[in-house]
Amino acid sequence: MTETERKILTKLVTEPPKFNEPMRHHTTLRVGGPADALVTVHTLDELRKVVQFACEKDLPILVLGEGSNLIVRDGGIRGIVLRLSGELTKINFDTREIEVGGGTYLPHLIVKAAQRGLGGLECCTGVPGTVGGALISNAGTAEEFIGDKVKRVTLLTRDGELKVVERDELKFGYRHSNLRDLGLVVVSVVMNLNHDEPKAIMERIHRRWRYRWETQPVNMPCAGCIFKNPPGERAGRLLDAAGLKGVRIGDAQVSPIHANFIVNMGNATAKDVLALADLMKRTVLEKFGVNLEYEVQIVGEDG
Numbered sequence: 001m002t003e004t005e006r007k008i009l010t011k012l013v014t015e016p017p018k019f020n021e022p023m024r025h026h027t028t029l030r031v032g033g034p035a036d037a038l039v040t041v042h043t044l045d046e047l048r049k050v051v052q053f054a055c056e057k058d059l060p061i062l063v064l065g066e067g068s069n070l071i072v073r074d075g076g077i078r079g080i081v082l083r084l085s086g087e088l089t090k091i092n093f094d095t096r097e098i099e100v101g102g103g104t105y106l107p108h109l110i111v112k113a114a115q116r117g118l119g120g121l122e123c124c125t126g127v128p129g130t131v132g133g134a135l136i137s138n139a140g141t142a143e144e145f146i147g148d149k150v151k152r153v154t155l156l157t158r159d160g161e162l163k164v165v166e167r168d169e170l171k172f173g174y175r176h177s178n179l180r181d182l183g184l185v186v187v188s189v190v191m192n193l194n195h196d197e198p199k200a201i202m203e204r205i206h207r208r209w210r211y212r213w214e215t216q217p218v219n220m221p222c223a224g225c226i227f228k229n230p231p232g233e234r235a236g237r238l239l240d241a242a243g244l245k246g247v248r249i250g251d252a253q254v255s256p257i258h259a260n261f262i263v264n265m266g267n268a269t270a271k272d273v274l275a276l277a278d279l280m281k282r283t284v285l286e287k288f289g290v291n292l293e294y295e296v297q298i299v300g301e302d303g
Ligand code: EPU
Pocket: 140, 141, 142, 215, 223, 224, 225, 226, 227, 228, 229, 234, 235, 236, 237, 238, 240, 257, 258, 259, 260, 295
């Protein structure tokens, strides 16, 4: 990114962009080299200006949620890393339907909805992501997904145009959606939730929380499950049966609690994490003939 481009970018937004910002500060696994520019937009107007500018200058854009399903390589990210804040994180409740900004923190939405007696998002309990990020990868458990609740999505396209996409054009599968083919940024989503007693919803949330606490390394830096579950199988079970729990490369370790998680023991690099993930994938292929597919998003340049 040139000095002139940096200056123009700085004028487009109210919050000063961070240049050469280490991505390890913005990912839950705590690895990743510098982004050329980390830009936080607070309004739709700012978002459109930044996207239009990037389009004119041919600068790549990566939309960052909470960085909780992301491995950024040690060489970092060229172009703009975009984060949504302010009015792009608002929740509007209107009877059964709610409209939510793409940058909204999902755990916050789940609890706010529960307090109003709106349930249906409990499957996403403990997913530490944004609503936009959760929609793109159709977050949830292995059987229930956030996509089931979506009625309509407003996207911003690469050339800065707003596009409203109705349910019948949206495709959600296991840890997959067609949102990335339809646009660049999830600006907002309208969801259909179920009326229920707040107490009953909160009980379901607590039950799911307890399960996560018991079965996942929730208090360690990690990026959630590394691999998707293969059809009819569980990646965690296969990785465990292959004897991988506790295996370590540098400061990256296969979690002793759940074998489909890699945890950062302190100073892991993306190189350590990816070498370990590759070892996990090769071992399961050799032992069980199953080719695991990555569930995490891997971006950026090698260090
Ligand atoms: N298992 C093992 N060893 C392990 C881990 C799991 O034998 O080390 C066995 C368990 O005993 C259980 C089965 O595998 O019989 C399934 O385990 P679990 O209930 O933990 O579910 P999962 O399929 O491993 C899925 C999602 C998680 C989600 C949980 C919550 C995927 C890849 N993972 O995990 O999502 O939190 O269900 O129910 O679909 C994520 O997407 O990042 C994620 C963490």
